[in-house]
Amino acid sequence: MQGTISAETQTRNANRDWLNAFVRKYAIVLIFIAMFIGMWILSDAFLSPRNLLNIVRQISVMGLIAIGVTMVIITTGVDLSSGSVLALAAVIAASLAQQADWHDVKYPGLQLPVIVPILAALLVGAACGWVNGALVAGFRIPPFIATLGMMTVARGFALLYSNRPVSGLTDTYNFIGQGELFKVIPVPNQPPMGLPIPIIILAVVAVGAHIMLNNTRFGRHIYAIGGNEQAARISGLNVGRIKIGVYTIAGLLAGLAGLVLSSRIGSGQPGLGVGYELDAIAAAVIGGTSLSGGIGTIWGTIVGALIIGVLNNGLDLLNVSAYWQTIIKGSIIVVAVIIDERKNR
Amino acid sequence: MNNDAILVMEHISKAFPGVQALDDVGLTVRRGTVHALMGENGAGKSTLMKVLIGMYQKDSGTITFQGQQVQIPDTETALKLGISMIHQELSPVPYMTVAENIFLGREPLGRFGFIDKRKLYADTKALLDRLEIHIDPSAVMKDLSVANTQMVEIAKAISYDASLIIMDEPTSAITEREVAHLFRMIRSLQAQGVAIIYITHKMDEVFQIADDVTVFRDGKHIATLPASETNKNHLIAMMVGRELTNIFPKEEAAIGAVVLSVRNLTRKGIIHDVSFDLRRGEILGLAGLMGSGRTQVIEGIFGIESIDAGEISVNGNRVQIKSPADAIKHGMALLTEDRKLTGIMGVLPVRDNMMIASLQSYVSHGLLDKRRIEETCHREKGRLEIKTPHMNQTIRLLSGGNQQKVLVSRWLLTQPDILILDEPTRGIDVGAKAEIHRLMCKLAQEGKAILMISSELPEILGMSDRVLVMHEGRVGGEFIRQEATQETIMRAATGNTQLVA
Numbered sequence: 001m002q003g004t005i006s007a008e009t010q011t012r013n014a015n016r017d018w019l020n021a022f023v024r025k026y027a028i029v030l031i032f033i034a035m036f037i038g039m040w041i042l043s044d045a046f047l048s049p050r051n052l053l054n055i056v057r058q059i060s061v062m063g064l065i066a067i068g069v070t071m072v073i074i075t076t077g078v079d080l081s082s083g084s085v086l087a088l089a090a091v092i093a094a095s096l097a098q099q100a101d102w103h104d105v106k107y108p109g110l111q112l113p114v115i116v117p118i119l120a121a122l123l124v125g126a127a128c129g130w131v132n133g134a135l136v137a138g139f140r141i142p143p144f145i146a147t148l149g150m151m152t153v154a155r156g157f158a159l160l161y162s163n164r165p166v167s168g169l170t171d172t173y174n175f176i177g178q179g180e181l182f183k184v185i186p187v188p189n190q191p192p193m194g195l196p197i198p199i200i201i202l203a204v205v206a207v208g209a210h211i212m213l214n215n216t217r218f219g220r221h222i223y224a225i226g227g228n229e230q231a232a233r234i235s236g237l238n239v240g241r242i243k244i245g246v247y248t249i250a251g252l253l254a255g256l257a258g259l260v261l262s263s264r265i266g267s268g269q270p271g272l273g274v275g276y277e278l279d280a281i282a283a284a285v286i287g288g289t290s291l292s293g294g295i296g297t298i299w300g301t302i303v304g305a306l307i308i309g310v311l312n313n314g315l316d317l318l319n320v321s322a323y324w325q326t327i328i329k330g331s332i333i334v335v336a337v338i339i340d341e342r343k344n345r
Numbered sequence: 346m347n348n349d350a351i352l353v354m355e356h357i358s359k360a361f362p363g364v365q366a367l368d369d370v371g372l373t374v375r376r377g378t379v380h381a382l383m384g385e386n387g388a389g390k391s392t393l394m395k396v397l398i399g400m401y402q403k404d405s406g407t408i409t410f411q412g413q414q415v416q417i418p419d420t421e422t423a424l425k426l427g428i429s430m431i432h433q434e435l436s437p438v439p440y441m442t443v444a445e446n447i448f449l450g451r452e453p454l455g456r457f458g459f460i461d462k463r464k465l466y467a468d469t470k471a472l473l474d475r476l477e478i479h480i481d482p483s484a485v486m487k488d489l490s491v492a493n494t495q496m497v498e499i500a501k502a503i504s505y506d507a508s509l510i511i512m513d514e515p516t517s518a519i520t521e522r523e524v525a526h527l528f529r530m531i532r533s534l535q536a537q538g539v540a541i542i543y544i545t546h547k548m549d550e551v552f553q554i555a556d557d558v559t560v561f562r563d564g565k566h567i568a569t570l571p572a573s574e575t576n577k578n579h580l581i582a583m584m585v586g587r588e589l590t591n592i593f594p595k596e597e598a599a600i601g602a603v604v605l606s607v608r609n610l611t612r613k614g615i616i617h618d619v620s621f622d623l624r625r626g627e628i629l630g631l632a633g634l635m636g637s638g639r640t641q642v643i644e645g646i647f648g649i650e651s652i653d654a655g656e657i658s659v660n661g662n663r664v665q666i667k668s669p670a671d672a673i674k675h676g677m678a679l680l681t682e683d684r685k686l687t688g689i690m691g692v693l694p695v696r697d698n699m700m701i702a703s704l705q706s707y708v709s710h711g712l713l714d715k716r717r718i719e720e721t722c723h724r725e726k727g728r729l730e731i732k733t734p735h736m737n738q739t740i741r742l743l744s745g746g747n748q749q750k751v752l753v754s755r756w757l758l759t760q761p762d763i764l765i766l767d768e769p770t771r772g773i774d775v776g777a778k779a780e781i782h783r784l785m786c787k788l789a790q791e792g793k794a795i796l797m798i799s800s801e802l803p804e805i806l807g808m809s810d811r812v813l814v815m816h817e818g819r820v821g822g823e824f825i826r827q828e829a830t831q832e833t834i835m836r837a838a839t840g841n842t843q844l845v846a
Contacts (some may be wrong), residue, residue, distance in 0.1 A: 215712045217704045224701045227690025234649065234687055235702040235755065236673040294692040 027339065028288055028303050033305060039314040046317055047195060049185050058282075059309035060198035061086075061264075061273075063302060064257040066280035067209045068129075068250030070301045072131070073284055074213075074226045075246055076293030077136060077143035081150035082254040082280060085128045086273035088158040089258030094123035094166035094268025102168030112170040121259035122252055128154055129251015132243030151277070158270035167267040177264025198209030198260045205253065210298040222246055281331075283308055286336040307332070350409075351509055351540045352397075357406035359392055366392040367403075370541075370566040372559055374509065379531060381551045383836075384561035387800060390544050392434070393561070394511050397416045398423040398430050402761065411508070416835075429507040431498050431704055432528035433514045439487035444469035446486055447501045469705060472504050476530055492519040498526060503534065509536065511542045517636055517733065528554055546634050548839055550576045560584055577830075577841060582794025594782055598789040600810065603661070605677075605763050605794060610655035613640045615820040619655070623763065623794045628785060629807030630809030630829075633799045636836050637815040639798045640682055643765050647672045647679045659763070666745040678756035680749075682798070688752050689740050689795055695724050696736040699751050703758040713791065721724035725754040730780065746777025752779065757788075764788060767798045782808060802831050816840050 023030070040044045055093065065082040072079045095106040097117040128150060135146035180194030187193050213219035221242050224232040231237050257276070262268040287304030289296030315325045350372040366388045374380045382390045388644040395401040397408065399417040408415050415592055417423050423430075435758070439448050439520040445452075455461030469482035483680050486487075486494065502510050504603050516524045520640045526727050531541055531554060535642045547709050551558060552572060559569040560583040571676050598831045605623040610616060624729065645652040648666040657664055672679070681687040690698055700707070701716055707714050722736045729750040731745055740748055756764065766785070770778040772841060785808060789795055799805050805812055812829045814822040814837035822837030 023360060168350060168682065190511065211712070217708055217713060220697060220701065220704060220713070223693055224690055225694040227697070231681075231689045231690055233648070234669045234679060234681060236668075236670040236759075238668075238702070290692070292692075294690060320427070 011084075014278065026261070026285065028300060028307075028336075032303050032307050032310070035310055035314070039310060039317070042312065046314060048221065049187055049311040051313065051317075053185070053193065053196060053199070055306070055309040055313045056202075057196045058198050060196075060202040060281065060303045061257045061261045062064050062276055062279045062308075063305045064205060064260065065204045065276055066301050066305050067205055067298060068253035069277070069280045070284040070287070070296050071209070071213070071222055071246050071288050072092040072143070073281070073291060074222055074251045074293060074296045075243055075287045076226050076291075077243070077247070078147065078281065078291075079129075079132065079247065079250050079254075080144065080147040080277050081128065081132060081277075082257070083153055083273035083276040084158065085125050085251055086152045086206065086258040086261065086276060087255040087270050088128065088154045089121040089124040089164055090262035090268040090272050091158050091162045091254035091270050092268070093117040093259050094169055094262045095162065095168045096120050097263075098172035099168045099170055104164075105168065106166060108275060111139070116171060118176075118259060121255045121262075123255070125258065126248050126252040129248040129254070130244060132251060133247030136247060137240035141204015147148040162268070162270055165267040165269040166262075167264065168333070169266055169268075174263050174266050177260050177262070178266070182336070194324035198264060201256070201260060205256070206298050206302055213298060218227070218242065218245065223294055228294075246331050270311065280305075282333045285333060291337070304336075332340060349376045350374065351411060351455055353409040354393070354397065354655065355407050355409075355816070357393060357396060357408075359396060359401060359406045359416050360404055368564045368566050369406075370561065370564070370591060372566070373569070374540050374541055375544060375557070376508075377535050377538045378556040379535065379554050380524065381555035381558045382544045382552065383546075383558060383580060384567075385800070385802065387563075388561040388584070389564040389583055390561055391513060392564075393808040394430065394513060394542065394544065398428055398511065399520065401533055401785075412450045424505055424507070426508070427508040429502045429505040429509075431502045431515050433517065435491075435494050435498055435518070437486040437494055437497065440485060442483050442485055443473075443489070443497055444446065444482040445479055447472065447498060447504055469527045472500055476500055476503065477526070485503070492523055496523065497517050499530070503530070507539070509540045511544070513544045514546070515543075515638075516545065516547065524550070546839055548580065548841060550744070552577075564801070569644065581832055581835045581839070581841075585835050593804070594779065594786055595628075595808055596786045596790065598626040598628075598786065599792075599811075600627045601792065604659065605646075605796070606658040606661075607642075607657075608647050608656040608657055608658075610642060610657070611653050612641060612645055612650065614716065618643065619815075619818075619820055621823070623796055625762075625792050625794050626789050627810045628789050628797060628808055630812040631796060631815065632800075632802070632805045632807040632812055632834050632838060633815030633821070637821075637838065638721055638818040639815050639820070640767060642815070643679065643767060643775070643796070643798065661687045664783060672707060673759055676760075676762035677765060678702075678761035680756055680769055682771070684745065684752065684772070689748050691741040692739060694737045695733050695740050695743070695751055697729075698740045699725060699736075699754050702755050721758065725758070728815075729754050729784070733832065744773075744777075746773035746780075749773050749777065749781065753784065761798070763794045765796045765798075768800065769797060769821060770804065771800075801832060803831075804830065814838050 009181065034075065037308050058087060066287065068292055081190065096112055098105050100109060100111040112338065132150050135141045176197055179197045180201060181197060183192050183194035185193040186280050192321055193309060221237050224237060225239055229239060238295050261272055283304035284296065284301045287300030291303060311329060312325065350373050354372045357370050361706055369387065370393060372393065384390050392401060396403045396418065399419045399422055408417060415426060438449065446467055447469055453461045453464040464483045473480055473482065478500055480489065480493055480497065489497065495515065499515060515527060534541065545551060555572045557569060557582065558572050558575060559582065560567040562584060588690060602621045602625055604625050608620045610619040619642050631639050644650040645668070648668045648671050651726060657666060663674050666675065680822055685691070696718070699722060704713065707718050725731070726733065731750045732747050738749060770781055774801065784793055797808060806829055809829070810826050812824045812834060813820055814834055816838055
């Protein structure tokens with residue numbers, strides 16, 4: 001008799017454990033779904049394909065940065081420079097993508113193939129990231145300080161390079177941020193919509209980053225360093241080189257974000273991306289990346305970014321004041337970290 | 346005799362997960378005497394003292410201090426009662442001054458509740474002058490030498506005007522001149538009726554300064570007797586005289602050519618001229634007391650810390666080892682002493698913890714071959730009998746023994762020739778311990794060379810083909826299995842090699 005009861009209890013306990021584990025692991029997804037349904041009920045405009053695509057397009061720039069920042073945070077670092085690096089990459093790339101006959105052209109008579117500004121944006125970003133990594137790994141400067149320095153320096157260089165917007169960009173360049181592919185999404189009373197290219201870029205980068213983190217040696221080494229740097233070193237990992245690699249990738253993605261943003265708005269501006277690094281960190285943290293290192297996923301970060309996107313969009317649709325929006329966003333970040341801390345106890 | 350007892354501790358027990366640190370022990374200290382507390386590493390001395398000053402809570406037993414039965418829930422209470430302690434590990438606040446360190450938490454306050462700096466420095470100066478310690482009260486702690494830092498700690502402990510001062514290896518960091526100075530201070534404290542509990546490994550000091558001696562072993566009280574009624578050999582015998590209760594499955598392995606050869610390894614001020622050979626199939630035990638430089642030797646060999654001088658050869662070829670990666674390349678593996686600090690990656694799954702050092706063998710077309718990794722994990726899980734529900738389990742949630750097996754497996758997967766095991770069975774349960782010992786024998790039979798550090802003499806004696814004993818950063822003795830006994834090792838470890846039994 002007693003045996004039966006305890007067996008039943010055991011099954012029940014096992015089920016409960018499984019449920020607990022499931023809820024813990026996918027809590028963030030459940031929250032996202034709940035928010036999504038909430039907005040759907042509260043606002044008629046929310047669930048239109050146009051609005052949904054808008055949300056994703058709005059987060060695509062910040063999402064790129066957040067993917068790099070996630071990797072950095074997994075190593076127990078942080079990157080505060082991404083917003084500024086974005087701006088520097090944007091002005092430099094834009095200046096190489098201007099129409100030759102534009103009235104305010106930075107390099108008169110220069111007409112380069114579109115690949116040049118693209119590579120320039122990536123290169124500028126990667127170079128800034130490499131410097132961050134070298135400061136952190138080589139000079140053992142705390143990541144917070146090293147990237148804070150880069151945040152100011154890169155912004156200064158962006159302003160030095162051009163103190164006014166670099167506009168009059170070629171159509172091919174602008175296509176990167178404004179174009180659409182696969183025009184099959186039906187919209188009532190209008191021609192079908194396509195997938196905005198920024199969304200495609202974000203998706204490709206996210207999948208690539210996910211595979212890198214989970215299926216390559218480099219990716220597992222990133223987690224190992226965050227899990228226990230000393231143990232990783234004793235296990236034969238070249239911790240310095242790996243860290244430099246991670247910061248370089250984060251910089252490269254900030255450069256890519258600068259490319260996407262400048263082409264979407266059709267101009268490179270030195271004031272772009274202010275505060276993006278904080279939204280990116282927020283997305284990573286809401287998505288379950290642990291600031292103590294070793295824990296974090298790309299899909300979590302993307303869901304985190306989507307939560308921020310849905311929140312911004314939904315609160316706009318509901319006419320909530322911008323002041324309240326920042327208060328709500330800030331509170332959600334703090335709550336996410338509290339949940340994360342308890343999970344890791 | 347009991348009426349002049351300042352402290353009576355009776356029937357004290359304290360257990361940690363997997364270890365009975367104190368088992369029904371007692372300690373009686375007389376007013377105005379120096380009471381030496383002796384025993385091997387892990388005998389329970391420090392644990393008992395931490396119970397006394399409220400850092401640990403006893404599971405059972407009573408403490409009577411100055412004739413009153415007392416409860417000591419925290420160190421503040423202990424200080425109020427008049428018990429202060431000089432800790433073995435110094436913990437100064439590095440960027441504060443000597444005076445601020447000494448009066449930390451009880452700074453003299455002046456008007457409006459501000460700190461009365463003038464009185465702070467005057468009091469400190471008076472204290473240091475009285476103790477004849479010549480250190481500037483306004484010096485910043487981090488600028489002091491280790492010896493002076495130790496003297497400040499001593500002054501601080503005395504400044505509480507405690508009636509009982511615990512000194513845990515107070516001379517480990519200071520020179521002979523300062524030891525003499527410390528002993529003068531102790532005698533003058535004694536004259537004022539202060540009692541001292543003096544923990545040390547150094548036999549000579551015991552007979553110089555102690556009135557009574559208590560010996561602990563394996564968490565048990567062995568004996569208390571006047572220092573005048575004992576001698577060094579008697580004390581050593583009492584400290585180590587335990588029967589070999591653990592059965593060690595040591596099996597003979599064919600001992601082959603020299604694999605690792607270390608010559609004159611030196612890290613300035615830490616280890617000096619350490620030389621030894623390690624052969625294929627051999628288990629070489631590295632013994633020594635805490636702080637004797639055992640771990641520092643292997644840190645130097647494995648490239649964790651840089652060495653100042655010395656040569657390392659692997660299979661007869663001189664090698665340069667600048668990082669753990671170099672050491673691994675030359676076929677070495679290191680299971681570190683502190684599993685949590687330098688071993689496991691706590692938040693990561695068992696799989697990552699197991700595979701991290703050997704991932705390069707599982708890459709095909711730039712990607713990790715997940716299926717082969719999974720196969721390897723399951724094979725290792727079976728081979729080492731690792732108890733984990735699945736490979737995704739966070740390693741922190743496993744028991745110490747299972748964590749250790751995962752780490753052993755991490756290193757075996759690198760297919761090393763030389764296994765360096767630093768305290769391989771510390772803090773794990775008896776069953777897992779025996780499994781690790783059996784595994785070591787098997788590995789030796791497979792021709793691997795094993796260097797094992799252990800603080801447990803029975804483990805050293807039970808497992809080693811040869812024993813190297815460290816003493817104050819040097820090789821203090823070397824014994825083949827047949828010569829090695831608890832007494833000979835303990836003598837070499839305490840620097841008493843010249844003694845005749």
